[in-house]
Amino acid sequence: MDQELNGGQERPYVTAKASRNGGGRKTLSTKKRYIINALLFVAMLAIGEGLIDNGFISRYQTTVIEQIGIYIIMAVSLNVATGYLGQLPLGHAGFMSVGGYSCAIFIIRMMPVFDLNMRSFVTGEPMAVVLFIVGVLFGGLMAGLSGLIIGIPALRLKGDYLAIITLGFAEIIRVVMLNIDGVVGFELTGGAKGLTGIPSYTNFLNTFIVVGIVLFLIHTMMKSRHGRAILAIRDNEIAAEATGVNTTYYKTLAFVASAFFAGVGGALYAGCIGVMAPAKFGFMKSIEILVMVVLGGMGSMLGSVLSATVLTILPEALRAFADYRMVVYAVVLILVMIFRPQGLLGTYDFSMGDFLERLINGELFRGKSKQKSEEVEANA
């Protein structure tokens, strides 16, 4: 299962500060860092695909791995709003269901138009690939749009109100998915019995390509000017506003981005599971995703990726203890908050580039704090 972990290490969040350090230390350019990470990512995909093709990883395991990828997207996207923006949306499952339903309905409706059948997605016809890409984007866009609709009023409110309004919004989405058929007059979402007949348009390869793209996009977004504005709002909203950050704009941007990627995750989820039912996207699903983010460390991409991976594998591995799982979840959540409120990894992020730099400079086993103080001196 190691290769999924690499997926997270691909796109570290903190990088490229080393170039400022003088003193003859060998550094890697940003371009090289990206090339190295991209190569590692491709290698991971190739290894994973090879193992699946050769039957080392069973069908069931492949599904679990796909779900890991989907939950990585969900956790990392929630992390944008929670860890980076510092808000607490409790309706992430709502965006997930919007994305999932939109994509699934879109693909189901478009299949006859392009003369595709259920097998087309498995055999990978070119038109099916195009439809997959458009469908996932459509799912993301619809979720992003609902994020915009809810974000504009919600973000005017402070933390707790935002939490409750997003929770309420997710409930509204659930009720709408449940009852919309009676309003539109034809079968759209399938109501309580769920939406069936979704072609299985995901596989290991396309799921993890999307995971890689999402991680890359979020990473670059957070490294950009926009990302720094978002982090500034998290650290001190008033100070950020005083220094000229358009807080409303950036809060909405981060919120919509979070919803968009949640929609992408939902779109993949629909293809992976094959059945969409409103009951799957209740409050508990939102909490499950939140637990992943909180345990991993709010503001740490690696943390989200690791905890999404562990918390997806654990329930599968511990099926015998399914009853106790949720209670243990809750206790762990409370204990982590009491003893380590910043999450297991805090805001730490692994950077392959930094790691390699330390390696070529022979600093690998030197104390971290020492290196930090050197950096401070160098910057001073």
Add this chain to the structure above:
Amino acid sequence: MTFLTQVLNGLQLGSIYALVALGYTMVYGIILLLNFAHGDIIMVGAYISWIVMAQLGMSPVLAIILSVVGCTVLGVLIDKVAYAPLRNAPRLSVLITAIGVSYFLENGAQLVFGADAKVVPTYFNLPNPQIGGATFNGVAILTVVVTAISTIILTLLVQKTKFGKAMRAVSEDMGAARLMGINVNNTISFTFAVGSALAGIGAVLYSMAYTQATPTMGIMLGTKAFVAAVLGGIGSIPGAVIGGLLVGFAEVFVSAMGFSVWRDAVVFLLLIIVLIVKPTGILGRTMNEKV
């Protein structure tokens, strides 16, 4: 189903929401914490009633007392174990802890009692009085009366007693209250105790009306009661009552008009609209009202 019956139904449901909303509003007023576990305290109260009456076969009076006492103890215990260590932590951490406690209670109840609904026996056989040809539900009348009395007692407690004064002081400025010699921790515990006792009363009234206990019953009830507290203006006692009644009426009338499947959506839509128009809620302006 006459109009008056629907009004009484709205009052009944609204009263239960109001009782629960009072607990939210008090805790929020004093430590600015959205106590997610509050709804689940009601669930525990309902299960206590079920154990005492259905399992142990004891008297309903004992069931009521034990439910209220049990909820009170549980509320204080939750504060001491989960929230007190985080008094100076970021608000987000406490909020997530509250979610954790809620999660724990729900899943713990599911583990202990199973996921299926338990039927809470009838507490008392109340007469259904007939006034002007219309039959009124006795339980509904009792609910409204009990809620009214509880609210009056609570208001007196907050406005007239020394403890109430301490609560108001702590909610206004915790640091200054401490300097004035108020025992802040005791005051917070007392607030949790009062709020949870109201939740216990709410649990009994809820089980009288709906006669079922399920592990997840607290989620929707708690969420809607919180919506009620926010609608009325969180931190305000009259606001919580108004918000509770508003939510209750909205639900009953939406159902009566034949849109019962959209009931929950309407409540949340109401919340979103009110928050957009007046982000502090209906009565949420004066900070002095905060408790």
